[in-house]
Amino acid sequence: xxxxxxxxxxxxxxxxxxxxxxxxxAELFVQGILDQAEPHxxxxxxxxxxxxxxxxxxxxxxxxxxxxxxxGQYARKLSDAQKAAYDPLxxxxxxxxxxxxxxxxxxxxxxVTGSVDRSERDIIVxxxxxxxxxxxxxxDLVVHWRVYRNRDGALTVVDAGxxxxxxxxxxxxxxxxxxxxxGGPPVGIDALIADLHEKTxx
Amino acid sequence: xxxxxxxxxxxxAFAAVFSSTCANAQLNDIEDTDAIVAxxxxxxxxxxxxxxxxxxxNRKMFGINNAIDGVLxxxxxxxxxxxxxxxxxxxxxxxxxNLKTPVILINDLLQGEFKRAGDTASRFVINTxxxxxxxxxxxxxxxxxxxxxxxxxxxxxxGVDSGPYMILPVFGPSTLRDGIGAxxxxxxxPAFWLRTDAASLFRYSRAGVTGVxxxxxxxxxxxxxxxxxxxxxxxxxxxxxxxxxxxxxNGRTNFDDLPDIGDFDEFDDLE
Numbered sequence: 001x002x003x004x005x006x007x008x009x010x011x012x013x014x015x016x017x018x019x020x021x022x023x024x025x026a027e028l029f030v031q032g033i034l035d036q037a038e039p040h041x042x043x044x045x046x047x048x049x050x051x052x053x054x055x056x057x058x059x060x061x062x063x064x065x066x067x068x069x070x071x072g073q074y075a076r077k078l079s080d081a082q083k084a085a086y087d088p089l090x091x092x093x094x095x096x097x098x099x100x101x102x103x104x105x106x107x108x109x110x111x112v113t114g115s116v117d118r119s120e121r122d123i124i125v126x127x128x129x130x131x132x133x134x135x136x137x138x139x140d141l142v143v144h145w146r147v148y149r150n151r152d153g154a155l156t157v158v159d160a161g162x163x164x165x166x167x168x169x170x171x172x173x174x175x176x177x178x179x180x181x182x183g184g185p186p187v188g189i190d191a192l193i194a195d196l197h198e199k200t201x202x
Numbered sequence: 203x204x205x206x207x208x209x210x211x212x213x214x215a216f217a218a219v220f221s222s223t224c225a226n227a228q229l230n231d232i233e234d235t236d237a238i239v240a241x242x243x244x245x246x247x248x249x250x251x252x253x254x255x256x257x258x259x260n261r262k263m264f265g266i267n268n269a270i271d272g273v274l275x276x277x278x279x280x281x282x283x284x285x286x287x288x289x290x291x292x293x294x295x296x297x298x299x300n301l302k303t304p305v306i307l308i309n310d311l312l313q314g315e316f317k318r319a320g321d322t323a324s325r326f327v328i329n330t331x332x333x334x335x336x337x338x339x340x341x342x343x344x345x346x347x348x349x350x351x352x353x354x355x356x357x358x359x360x361g362v363d364s365g366p367y368m369i370l371p372v373f374g375p376s377t378l379r380d381g382i383g384a385x386x387x388x389x390x391x392p393a394f395w396l397r398t399d400a401a402s403l404f405r406y407s408r409a410g411v412t413g414v415x416x417x418x419x420x421x422x423x424x425x426x427x428x429x430x431x432x433x434x435x436x437x438x439x440x441x442x443x444x445x446x447x448x449x450x451x452n453g454r455t456n457f458d459d460l461p462d463i464g465d466f467d468e469f470d471d472l473e
Binding site: 065066069100116118122124140142146148158159163164165166168169170172173174175177178181192195196199 | 347431432433435436437439441444445448453455457458460461463
């Protein structure tokens, strides 16, 4: 009986520990976005779907923060003119990435399954496809959302990934590679801007 | 860059395309997303320059491999798709996966993953018998999903650092450690040591069929990555290193080593 009591107590302790490592507010925040996304993902045409996703990205993704992160060690090296060219191009490019990535889930419903806080202000929220078809490649896929809490407590999305592969990390790898392989700043940054121009069709 | 999250695993799968000894084509062997594991791998997936000192050589080899891929493998995979049904292709992939089971089992055991070793052994018995020699995957349906292991992953679990990223001729993306692991894997293949005509025929046929069968489902995903990336080589490297890291951790995730996105000085003006 004593053993049983200790067992229950340790389970409770584990439960408490798990609760401490999760962030309910961030989970609710992401579930809210996923609920908003659901009708867009169910949209009949790609145009409707893309427009809906673009609106959500505009509302919830902290593009300025991500745009600096993906520049890696070059984040401070942009001239004012380069910033003026880069910022809107990055926004457009990253929005396109979200549109294409999220379109993979057209007609599906995503549900938050839990969260892990790296710090009070940096939280990973995990989600999965609800009711995937048997044998579907979605069945075990975990879609992650990286949520950032501003100093004023407001929540934004700063990255998304699946099965531990992250979009912003890939963007940082390619952006810094383009800059470095084109002679570093400032010409390398111009090369990056030119590439973004090309990929966004602007 | 028009790729889907679901497709990100395609890059790691591609690494296994040519290699009949690598068993890392399984994209979805996630176990417990909340479990934290020790950082099994010194590779920082996002720091390109630090992990890729041989970038010049690697870029050349990447170009050569892609040329071979485009001229030989992709047309073969397209032909294969044209003359088979989806269900048949699934059966062939299952059969090839089943052939790899002994190597996966050895590595499960070497890593001390006895539960996974049990799964692997059960899968082999069930799929070889009830699954008609491995063409079917009834084990999956009764709740024993497939997972991959190879000697590179075993070395990582034993604490061997990945070493530099490298593109192997024909075999594709790897690291120094995983390349050595692939060599060990090849040497554990009984057919490797049998120098008879029949064994050679078997080896070449298996390699050819494996390459084509695994490349076929990746035709579109890899094409999209190539068409839409700002730097095909760097995208590929990032995806490969990120997903390889997760494979080594056996699907358990560790968010501790992600780089900070918010806490840099240069972001102060954003708040």
